[in-house]
Amino acid sequence: MSDVREHVVSPAREDGFVRGLSEAIGGPRGEHAVPETPSRGGRFWTAARIVLALTCLMLALHWVQKSPCRDGAWADYKQYTHFCYTDVLALYYAEHLNEGAVPYVDFPVEYPVLTGAFMGALGLPVHALGEKNPAINQAQLFYDANAFVLGLFALATVAMIISMRRRRPWDAALFALSPVLLVTATVNWDLLAIVLATAGLWLWGRRYPVAAGVLLGLGMAAKLWPGFLFLPILILGLRSRKYAPMLTSIAAGAAAWLAVNVPVMLINFDNWRRFLDLNSERIIDWGTSWYVARHFDPFGLQLWNDVPTVTNLSLGVFALCCVGLVILGLRVKTPPRLAQLAFLVVALFLITNKVWSQQFTLWLLPLLVLARPKWGAFLAWQLAEICYFVAFYGELMGASGKSVFPEGVFVFASLLRLGTVIALVVLVIRDILRPEQDAVRQAYPEVGDPDGGPFSHLLPSGPLPVHKTDGPLLDGNGPSTEFTPDRPAAVSSV
Numbered sequence: 001m002s003d004v005r006e007h008v009v010s011p012a013r014e015d016g017f018v019r020g021l022s023e024a025i026g027g028p029r030g031e032h033a034v035p036e037t038p039s040r041g042g043r044f045w046t047a048a049r050i051v052l053a054l055t056c057l058m059l060a061l062h063w064v065q066k067s068p069c070r071d072g073a074w075a076d077y078k079q080y081t082h083f084c085y086t087d088v089l090a091l092y093y094a095e096h097l098n099e100g101a102v103p104y105v106d107f108p109v110e111y112p113v114l115t116g117a118f119m120g121a122l123g124l125p126v127h128a129l130g131e132k133n134p135a136i137n138q139a140q141l142f143y144d145a146n147a148f149v150l151g152l153f154a155l156a157t158v159a160m161i162i163s164m165r166r167r168r169p170w171d172a173a174l175f176a177l178s179p180v181l182l183v184t185a186t187v188n189w190d191l192l193a194i195v196l197a198t199a200g201l202w203l204w205g206r207r208y209p210v211a212a213g214v215l216l217g218l219g220m221a222a223k224l225w226p227g228f229l230f231l232p233i234l235i236l237g238l239r240s241r242k243y244a245p246m247l248t249s250i251a252a253g254a255a256a257w258l259a260v261n262v263p264v265m266l267i268n269f270d271n272w273r274r275f276l277d278l279n280s281e282r283i284i285d286w287g288t289s290w291y292v293a294r295h296f297d298p299f300g301l302q303l304w305n306d307v308p309t310v311t312n313l314s315l316g317v318f319a320l321c322c323v324g325l326v327i328l329g330l331r332v333k334t335p336p337r338l339a340q341l342a343f344l345v346v347a348l349f350l351i352t353n354k355v356w357s358q359q360f361t362l363w364l365l366p367l368l369v370l371a372r373p374k375w376g377a378f379l380a381w382q383l384a385e386i387c388y389f390v391a392f393y394g395e396l397m398g399a400s401g402k403s404v405f406p407e408g409v410f411v412f413a414s415l416l417r418l419g420t421v422i423a424l425v426v427l428v429i430r431d432i433l434r435p436e437q438d439a440v441r442q443a444y445p446e447v448g449d450p451d452g453g454p455f456s457h458l459l460p461s462g463p464l465p466v467h468k469t470d471g472p473l474l475d476g477n478g479p480s481t482e483f484t485p486d487r488p489a490a491v492s493s494v
Contacts, residue, residue, distance in 0.1 A: 008047060009168045009443050011375070047169035048162045055158045055176040059151045062185045066147075072139035080396045083389070087188045087359075088146045092139050097123035100131075104264050108274035113264050114222040115189050122146055147186045153195035154185060157366055160202040164370065164451055167443045171373035179382045180361050183389050187359040193223035198366050200229065201342065204249070205451040212453070213249035217256030225346055225363055227253070231322060232341030235329035236455040245454040283307055285355040286395060287388060287414040290314065295411050314354045321348040334435040337449040339370035340428050347425050351418065358392055361385055364421070370451060372428050373439060377420075384420040388413045 069084035072092075079085040092098055095116075101107040102120060109116035122145045130138035161172040175181065185191065196219035204212035219226025230250050237246025264272045284290045284304060294304040303309060325344055329336050346363055350356055368378065391413035394404035431438040444450045 007167070009170070009439075011170045014439060048159075048172075051162060051169060051172045051176050052155060052158060054173060055155055056151075058176055058178070058182055059147075059154060059185060062182050063147055063151075065183060066143075066186060070140045070143050071137060077397060077400055077402065080393050080400065083183070083393050085393075085396070086143065086186055088186055089139050089143050091119070092123060092142045095119065095123075097142070098127060098130075098138055100124060100127045104268055104271045108268075108271040110275060110278050111189070112221055112223060112275055113261050113272065114218060115192060117260075118189060118192055118222070122149065143186070146189070150186050150189070150191040153191040154181065157191070157195050157198045160198050161366060161369055164202055164205055165373075165440070168373065168440065171369050174369045174373055174375070174378055175365050178365055180365065180385050180389075183386070184359045184362055188357070190223060190359045190362050193219045193226055194362060194366060196222060197226035197229060200226065201338070201370070201451060204233070204338070204453040205456075207245075207453045209245035209249040209454065210252045213252030214256040216249075217253030218260065220253065221257050221260040223363075225349060227257075228345045228349060229342050231325065231345050232329070232336075232338050235326055235341060236335065236338060236452065239330055239335055240455050242454050279355070280311055281307060282355055284310060285357070287392065287410075287417065288354055288356045289351055289418055290354050292411060292414050292418065295407070310354055314352055318349055318352040321352060328429070328432065332432055334432070335448065335455070336432045337371070337438070337440065338451045338453075338455070339367060339440075339449075340372075340432055340438075343367040343371035343428055344425060347421055351421060351425070358389060364424075368424065370440075372424070372431060374427075377424060377427055381420040381424055384413075384416040388417040 066084045066086055068082040069079050069086060069089060072089050095101070095103065095109055096107045097103075097119065102124070103109045103116035104113065109119070111119075123142055126138050126142045126145065129141070130136045158172050158175055161175060162169045165171050196215050200212045200214075200216035200219060202212075203215060213230075216226050216229055219229075230253060233246055233249055237243055261272065284294060290304070290310060297304070322345065325341065325348070329341055343364065346367055350360060350364070368381075372378075391405075391410045395410045397404045398407075435441050440450065441448065447456045449456050
């Protein structure tokens with residue numbers, strides 16, 4: 001017989017926003033209904049299968065949304081008027097994959113090595129097939145192949161989120177039904193880094209620090225940001241004084257990154273460093289905090305045009321945020337969860353960085369689901385992102401010579417997006433300071449952090465208060481019990 005804490009959390013009972021919406025269909029599930037457990041739901045449609053099916057539906061709708069651009073015939077700004085621009089198609093030509101160029105060997109690539117290798121692994125066979133069959137639209141086939149593989153990465157990410165939240169599988173629906181996923185899933189290759197980073201967290205939670213480090217290191221070889229997730233591991237390692245898993249994970253990550261990058265450095269160092277050069281040379285990008293600050297600058301400072309200065313300031317502000325995060329993680333009474341710190345470090349990077357491409361928002365999706373699975377704030381953020389998405393395409397039209405709306409509209413959309421992400425940061429910090437409001441911690445009171453791996457039993461110095469709700473936290477079984485460090489609650493196997 002399973003313990004009460006192995007029952008699946010009902011969002012309609014635990015989340016006030018969902019509970020309000022559920023009144024339209026009769027309210028939350030009744031107290032006497034048969035409780036769902038991680039291994040038992042309906043005859044076939046368990047929570048996990050429903051969420052995975054919803055992910056497939058959202059990815060299919062995304063493919064339809066991008067379909068006007070699939071043929072690569074982008075006349076009359078079709079890629080902007082149909083909101084279907086994607087780097088995947090544009091860079092098939094820009095990176096000379098259509099000519100059979102091998103990334104980094106024959107031509108520099110503007111992305112880290114693993115992303116360039118992924119582009120070549122799909123692009124070169126498409127080019128070879130097109131050479132033999134001239135009737136094939138190579139760009140369209142390249143996009144479809146990428147959309148299929150990236151879709152598999154998205155499904156794998158959702159599956160790992162469900163596995164990490166066996167008592168809260170419905171949390172993964174935040175990812176599956178995300179409007180951001182709908183409009184940006186294949187704008188670039190970010191889902192490659194996302195699946196690697198999520199796999200790293202998944203392995204860490206299962207106490208495989210070396211494997212977790214390898215996956216995070218590979219994620220950093222695809223995009224830079226998965227490397228930031230070593231900071232939460234460092235913070236919790238210092239706090240727990242469990243240095244072995246922390247150090248072995250970081251060392252494994254560094255080794256994995258070097259194993260991927262060093263061969264390319266030796267083949268063509270200048271082509272390898274193109275990614276670093278491009279990021280140091282880029283001016284303030286659309287929609288960033290720096291872009292907004294420049295818009296409201298009443299003095300017309302020349303600072304905004306000084307690329308090295310802005311780059312150094314951006315890195316300096318982010319470094320200060322990381323210092324603040326370390327202080328928070330080490331000094332707060334109840335140890336933060338790994339996912340909370342992971343979300344904060346990536347969100348702070350986006351807030352302070354001089355570049356915030358539209359697909360970067362995907363980075364936050366799995367981290368927010370794991371850090372704070374609350375529908376109200378999540379949907380407010382998603383609404384802001386969609387407003388920004390629409391405004392951004394209007395800005396692209398304006399940059400192309402066809403003005404759609406005044407600049408102030410885009411700045412307002414940028415502020416709205418920036419404000420909601422800052423609000424999420426504040427809410428996650430509040431959950432750290434007031435752990436009784438942390439929904440995930442309430443569902444896993446006996447371990448403190450279900451993703452903590454070697455640090456999962458970092459418990460507070462006193463009993464964790466139980467969050468009071470209007471109804472039972474878990475379906476039909478009452479609220480979870482509080483725990484103390486010297487007597488953690490036991491969980492029976494299902």
